[in-house]
Amino acid sequence: MCADTTDFAQALRDAGLRATQQRTVLLSILMESVDHPNADELYARAKTIDDSVSLATVYRTLSALEEAGLIRRLNFENEPARFEITPVAEHDHLVDIDSGEVIELSSDEITRLRQELVEGMGYEILSQHTLIRARKKPG
Amino acid sequence: MCADTTDFAQALRDAGLRATQQRTVLLSILMESVDHPNADELYARAKTIDDSVSLATVYRTLSALEEAGLIRRLNFENEPARFEITPVAEHDHLVDIDSGEVIELSSDEITRLRQELVEGMGYEILSQHTLIRARKKPG
DNA sequence: TTGACTATTGCGAATGCGTTGCATTTACAT
């Protein structure tokens, strides 16, 4: 009994969502994406599998998956939102402003430091995300 | 001789921008704002001083001031961009998701840690910003 | 000062990302 079978439909039901064809397709695409696609890109990829999906459903599904905690919405600057499967370990993002490449930064120590700071102020953190814009150093 | 006279027009020229009436008004409003207004709010405040300003000019001015480095654009989640005078000391923002209040977090130590991490990867940081969503702890 | 040159403005229309109303379809419990 392998618990990690890629049974996307079951994953949806486990999260309390109805396992529709469209949601299953979108979840599977997100699962195998190594980049951080936006809604339009997901729409394009989904249509190659099931060309009946609509953009409205892509947006509605992304909101549903986010609310269920299955995915995370990334709000970068001056561009449409991107999405990733909810990471097991917290991480931040660095955007290479020349290439547009998005790099994930693990940041255990920094996350913990910030948590202590904010909790000392009487708050509990719901989410935290750092966005770094950077450029490759010459040499 | 006080170098800090609030000569907004001169500040604009020093930054390489033409000192128009509209830009001067907007810069002065931002200078005396303690909150983090968005374009609409700035438009409303500006109209009480010079009711001829248009929303388009507010947006164009904000882009110009940002590009000149005089102000910083804050991209929060699911809301229009907010703006603040470029801070002398780096800081991040905590949004109280119940009240909507925005709290500035100074973060010298964390900023420095992150800088070391990223530079070790061969990048130079152009900007970094952390957004924390949090809720006041009971008690 | 005056003029001339160009950046900036106001207006309204256009864009882009995302959401919504509604009639139809579909998942899933009975």
Add this chain to the structure above:
DNA sequence: ATGTAAATGCAACGCATTCGCAATAGTCAA
């Protein structure tokens, strides 16, 4: 199988922001 609520596709909409264009206003040189 069947009923019912939830999800879908489509097209219309909403909001934040940008753009084209003719008119205006800074700035700089004379």
